[in-house]
Amino acid sequence: MVFTFCIEGGNFSKAGSASSEVKKILKQLNVDSKIIKRTVVSLYEAEVNVVAHAFDGDMIVEIFPDKIAVRIEDKGPGIPDIDKAMEKGFSTATPKVREMGFGAGMGLPNIKKNSDEMNISSKVNVGTKLEIVNYLK
């Protein structure tokens, strides 16, 4: 099964709607609630990152019998130093993003914590691609 969702950069009132759809699908498939939570928290962090830091993006969700694989690709400024971005507390979030309750530099480390596999690649001034895999043990 493959599902694709669009993510609109800058639109905080819609942020989370893609992750919310994924949550409904996983619930319907009777996936274990702990795995659902780990997965949708990661997806939501990634979705908010596109809204907060990029222009627009796609979330492509593939569900297999044994795993969920998700790719979040955006067009945006990209990440110049990924190791730095992965550090707890590193953030370039604007005051507007902070007002929404984000921008603590916790998102990427939290995605790492909540996913079995995580891969991130980025090109400055082009965009960022994040891949997450969670196994349905």
Next chain:
Amino acid sequence: MVKVADLVDKLNASVICGKDDLNQDISFGFASDLMSDVLTLDTDNLLLITGLNNLQTIRTSEMSDISYILFVRDKKVSQEMKDLACENNITLIECSYSMFKACSILCEMGLEPVY
């Protein structure tokens, strides 16, 4: 453990949506205006205490399986927030006390910290 109905009473608070299950017990409390922090928790049966009243507060709770949100400092819930909360079976409570006052009362009532 604290019963929802009891904390509503003690905090002089009002229930905005999810009036049906006020007999439930809640074990833990976490107070923050920073959703980045809330998203790092993996605690079940938690009351989120916050002064951040926007849609992302509800979205964060939806993703984190948080079923109870207490808004302090007299922050009001918007219709959009209410609709999204109802859809996700999240109980919203409004209270005019400061976060510190609300937390100290809840602590005394037996609500436990996450860490």
